[in-house]
Amino acid sequence: MADLFAWLISFFILIALIVLVIYQLMCLADLEFDYINPYDSTSRINKVVLPEYIIVGGLCLFYLITGHWIMSLLCAPYLYYNVRSYRQGNHLADVTEIFNQLPKEKKQRLFKLFYLVFILFLSLFWMIYTSLDDNYD
Template identity: 75%
Template sequence: MWSLFAWLISFFVIISLLVIVVYQLMCLADLEFDYINPYDSAARINQVVFPEFIIQGGLCLLFLLTGHWIMALLCMPYLYYNIKMYTNNQHLVDVTEIFNLLNWEKKKRLIKLGYLLFILFLSLFWMIWTTLDDDEHY
C-alpha cells in the first residue's frame, strides 16, 4: 500500500513539473508572438525556475527514499542538468538576450517536456503494476 501511495505522490509531482515547463513554454511563445514584453516574460520564467529545481530534486529524493532505484537513476540526468545550469549561473533567462536565445530556450524546455512525459509514462506504468500486484496478494 505504501508503494502505491509513493507512486501517487510521484505522479502528482511529475504533473506539477509538467505544468511549470508548459508555463515556461507558453511565456516564450507569448514573447515570440509579441503578446508580452521581454521583461515580463523573463520575470515570469525566472519566477518558476527555483520551484522547478526544488520539485525535481524532491522527486529524485522521493524515488531514492522509497527504493525505486530505476526511476531515481532515470531522474538523475535531469537533476544533474539543473545543478550544472545553476552552478554555471545559466539557470535564469536574461532579459537582454532573450530574443537571441529564444529558439534555444524553447528547445531546452521542449526536451524537458519530452523527458518528463517519458518519466510520467514510466511512473504510470509502475503505479498500475503496483496496483495489480497488490490485488493479487489479497
C-alpha cells in the same frame, strides 16, 4: 499499499513539473508572438525556475527514499543538468538576450517536457503494475 501511495505522490509531483515547464513554454511563445514584453516574460519564467529545480531534486530524493532505484537513476540526468546550469549561472533567462536565445530556450524546455512525459509514463506503468500486484496478494 504504501508503494501505491508512493507512486501516486510521484505522479502528482510529475504533473506539477510538467505544468511548470508548459508555463515556461507558454511565456516564451507569448514573447515570440509579441503578446508580452521581454521583461515580463523573463520575470515570469525566472519565478518558476528555482521551484522547478527544487521539485526535481525532491522527486529524485523521494525516489531514493522509497526504494525506486531505477526511477531515481532516470531522474538523475535531469537533476544533473539543473545543478550544472545553476552552478554555471545559466538557469535564469536574461532579459537583454532573450530574443537571441529564444530558439535555444524553447528547445531546451521542449526536451525537458518530453523527458518529464517519458518519466510520467513510466511512473504510471509502475503505479498500475503495483496496484494489480497488490490485488493478487
